Amino acid sequence: MSEILKDLLYTKEHEWVRRTTNARVVQVGVTDFAQSSLGDVTYLDLPAVGTDVKQGQVFGSIESVKSVSELFAPLSGKIVNRNEALIEDPAAVNTAPYTSGWILEIETSDEAEFSKLLSPDAYANVAQ
């Protein structure tokens, strides 16, 4: 049974979104279901801070020993922060996907896009 946190929002590509103390900035990562399906994560291919992303578009990839999956932007905006420690050693994606395994922070450009994200219950149906 993979873990789903009640205070986050989700995408059907198994990503989570957490609002930060800054109203426009969100933190993004992959879910417990994702990390468990991938196996040991070995590499993250992420764009530079300052890059613009669009909701639903590929912005990078996450690799394990035998697979590679694309990462999709859950919301549109500008990348304002990356988890550099994670890029150095991606193990936290597997051990703590919702905390120290956070991947990016995005300064969102369109509040209306939040309505397209999934609630924890809706995501529970996806992560079967």
Added chain:
Amino acid sequence: MRYLPLTDAEQKKILDACGVTNFDGLKKAIPEELRIKGLLDLPPALAESDLVDHLESLANKNQGAWMQSHLGQGSYDHSWPTVIDQIINRGEFLTAYTPYQPELSQGTLQAIFEFQSMVAELLGMEVANASLYDGATSALEAALMAARTRPENSQVVYVSEGIYPSSRKVIESCLADQGFEVRTWKADPKTFLSTAATWNGPKEERPAAFILQSPNKWGLVEDWNEVKVLAERQGARSVAYVSHALSLGLFQSPGDAGVDIAVAEGQAFGIPVGFGGPHLGLFACRKADVRQMPGRLVGLTEDARQQQAFCVTLSTREQHIRREKATSNICSNQNLMAMRALMYMTLMGPVGLHRVASDSRSKAYYVRSALEQRLAGTQREIAVLQGELFNEVSLLVGPLETLWLEEIQGRAQEQGILAGCVVPAPANSGYVKALTMAFTERHKKTELDRLVEILGA
């Protein structure tokens, strides 16, 4: 090759496992109308010794195999320690491929790792892959890799004029479908070398890559620094294409000159000329670019018990995982030839490579100097190409002497000598063709003198 017979009992066991009573039962998947009725129309069986005689008489039709050969252009008649032929026939080496199960294949993986390490050292680079098919496809893959690492540059690849025509064709054929243009980086009509100064493209042009082959098709040694400087100036990637692996025993490695990507034709490392193949592609780059590198890669790591272990690594670059976004459609290597090359490099060592390379080169200089003496004072449009040699010498002819060139090759052939390969000379050089003659440690002085005698007539 070992002979592995099946006993009747073993055959029955296999047929039982397949759920059939006899061999004919296995054919039921083949439609009735496609099955041959009766026997094939073959001549009666020969006794074993008669068969051997018959095959030998067929093989002896291949005159070229016994002639004194000075053919080159990427395939060189070098020798190798006989023990390689013995070791390579071990089943473990003969049937090996880059293995997916490290648990079963530590031996093969270690051998490939050692091969990679030696290739990287010889090319002066940080990482080498498990090998590609040949020098030409390695150069092609280098061009594609260069373009991937410079997505904002134009889809143009410059190739030095001195590249083998066959390699150029490979690069052009494969790049054409991917929307690339291959352009010529011209050689100086006097020196027959491509330098930063001889490139006449627009100053603002930012192609994906510049590829320089050395030694070039006329046998001259090019300067790796030229491709490094030119590529840097134009914001492109530099590719060094080492056409003759043994030249690494004498000349500066591409890595030491600061080139971005180094590829090579490895045939000279213990691989027979054969029928023009199989050959061996070497490919090396810097660590920073390793994720864009094509081909298989073996790495050294630790297992769960902290014991040294080898495995195929960075597989996510490859097509069977990354599909259409893979670095290449190659997810294999040229393992058998790579193992021959590994054995050759191991048995020869740096001293051995240097000696063979020096021996080959001294023969080239000997022949060139002898030809120069023969041609001294001639009014005819025939000359010997000047410049730094490795193991090939070019005899240049102008438009009036092309017939003579054909005749002289014919005369050589009548006397059992394959004089060399003909390639076009650069435009505006005053010559139209070059007969490029290769020399190796196998050639005897008497053979060289015979060649000079025929050409000097």
